[in-house]
Amino acid sequence: MTEQQNIEYKQSWHNDYLKWICGFANAFGGIIYIGKDDNGKVVHLSDYKRLMETIPQKVRNDMGIVCDVNLLDEEGSKCIEIRVNSYSVPVSLRGRYYYRSGSVKTELTGVELNEFLLKKAGKTWDDVVEEGATVDDIDEKSLQAFIDASREKGRMPDTTGLSTYQILDKLRLTEAGKLKRAAIILFGTDPNRFYPNIQVKIGRFGKDSTDLKFQEVIEGNLVQMLDAVQQQLSYKFLTRPVEFTGMQRIEREQYPVAALREMLLNAMVHRTYMGASVQMRVFDNRLSIWNEGMLPIGLSLVDLKVEHNSRPRNPKIADACFLAGYIDTWGRGTLKIINSCKEAGLPEPEIKEMNGGIKVTVFNNLKTEISEKPHLDFGTISDRLERSTEENLEFLRNIYNDFTENINKDFGITSDKLRISFGITSDKKITNPFYAFQLLVLYPDITAEQIGSILGVSSRSAETYIKQSREENLIERIGGKKEGYWKIINPKN
Template sequence: MNSESQNIEWKHSWHDDYLKWICGFANAQGGRIFIGKDDSGNVTGLAKAKKLLEDLPNKIRDQLGLMPLINLREEDGKAYLEIIIEPSTVPISLRGSYYWRSGSVKQELKGHALTDFLLKKMGMTWDQVIQERATLDDIDDATIALFKKEAATAGRLPDISGLSAQELLKKLHLFTEKGLTNAALVLFGKDPGKFYPNTFVKIGRFGLNMVDIRFQEVCEGNLFQLLRGVMEQLEVKFLIRPIRFEGLRRIEELEYPVPALREMLLNALVHRNYMGSMIQLRVMDDRISLWNAGLLPLELSVEKLFQTHKSIPRNPLIAEVCYRGGYIDSWGRGIEKITDACKAAGLPEPVIEENSGGVVVELVKASASEKTTSENNGDDFGTISERIRKEFGSEPAKAFEIIRQHPEFTAEQIAEQLVKTPRTIENYIAKLKKAGVIIRRGPKLGGYWEVKE
């Protein structure tokens, strides 16, 4: 072992603040904490190891309600402790706060992330919760009819043409003896905004920056209505159709591939945090950007989205209905499909990042990606930063510049500079390391970044 990871943490000595790390491991996938090792995993020894071995089990039990296995180890005559924490099936808190281990970072769960975590630990998700104020009168019959038609074409459900709205909702697990689920209203509601105020999509047309707003629209309705309504707004009002000719044939296509736009919007509608803010779609002269509330699942990272990965839906009921209706697949291929559509249209790969408590997906015109950095935003990036910007986007390029100027900075310090989460910065760093432009020298604390000019 030569580095800390999702499941391993090294500490020189014990401090009661490390109960947060134990709490984080228990709430996540479990892990091991070694007391008496430096940041490179070398044994430094632990004074009064036997006394700590006697005291820690009671302290951990009293503070966290856990009984981890604690082993006294020895290497080259130096004693150290190994604390083995198993993943807990119930939420574990420390003095009323909940912690989670993500990558090599411990983070406190708050707000919507905490609500999602508690629901998950109870074996539930937000879309499964019953909306007690809703009745079958709140269900839109026209959307039910549309879904039946789409599902028949997809062939992923048996014949449902003869089912009533109530029977169909029961079959899709959206209606129980206790009432309608949140998913039922998001998918088929006449007015989901009556129950959830931020279910709408806001579209804005900007110039080259976020200050230069030209006009905007708001689309409201259930998920299927939003999908249709937003795509219509984009095609009719917000995007242009450049004209080209193949031989004598006149061809008009949107400036961005429709399959990529549709997949972006579907991903946002299916996987968003419906307790958060509205979906925001920004159309600029040289790019289109979509933000939806809710960070990636803790098991995923931006980097993993571009690799083969399993589907981890935030709203499994909503995702399952959309799959049965033929709107999405169930294999975690959304980003792959967006990327393929962009490549087929001659556009760069989509830019994806976690930002402001949500996920941003951005499509860039080919002409914009070919401009120099100074033409884009006036920032004086070097040649390497220019390449990073083109391959990974502007935010990883900014992180690279900070590393170049401050090689001693940790991920947490870079996060403070860019107003990002440490997890997002770790994703950027992983890309930079994979690209071969930075190398870590020395331990996590006290080490530095070497930039490969």
């Protein structure tokens, strides 16, 4: 039998394996075999007598728990079986907490540790009472808007004639006469008075993430922000492509409204509320939204693209959003984003873990052209790069003719010169050094590491390509390594 989620094989004992025991105890329990190889074959344990005494002592003294430690005899060879039960209380190893997820042992720190401890206490962050809050901190207009939105779905219990507190109580957002955190997040007059960063930041960017054109910060409760963010996107941040049918002017949305709404709801329902604010970045041909908070243990990025169970980080907030008809509770949010983009004929959205959170990016079909100075438009095509190496090379190959034409026009560097410098024999046989040169022109402050990532080569190879362009007297470095950039040498000057 090979190793599984709740089975671990070790050929010999090391005190570091106490972390694995702690991880099993905090998760769903498991078994550790001492004296077996990775395939489960006994390799014999010479010091089994000593370990039968020391392992139980270390487990009890260092973690305060008891495990079944059994001596096994398989075909004359000895091994030890450590059976670890799952504990309903948090178990620490000398003040540190570990958790077993899949086949990986993880040390819990920061937000993850806080959420783990709350979970062991039968709570989530949004289910905790906010001692300083009263009904006066609830915005009644937001609560009424929430009730109005719920009527269409018919999920909300009857609230006719009830006071604000009684409505919150029906929503299970109170406890012992006090408001829970979820009530403040959903309907609070000023949630930022209680918690930092209850806001959505929206930025409009140009060529790349360093080129910020303008921004807005939306504050308020969830009900308020849901509408305010969509209004800001519609009226200020997104331009609508225009078509004419006869004399009729038709405006098309860049992105499906359903996808944007689901992205925003996912971010606000699943975010870590004691972390950074939700952040949206709008470019010419893509829009991304990021929220702090990693995926729940046991849920992967791959799972988000197929049918999966709903596991909200903030279940009280999620339940209320379900009653209002904002979301369902079947884990279909990411599928709705993907399918709505597909139905609109847009590329598949990108979902990835980044900077301690989840980033979802949708792309539109706006065509990108190489301008008279190609590098000025790199920000509008950069989303086409840094995906798979094959896609990157295909894109760079496709813009080869326009690129060489503009290079000749702007800098006087002929296609013949480029062919001689980089050994290009045909459009289909373009060398990596030339691809690197393209990137240096399109993105003057690009680094060797970034070039290597885009082309699928090492940074050392990328440095070699840059060196070749310098030796061919095509580029020169202006400024230092961190603040400088690559300048194309114009032989006309």
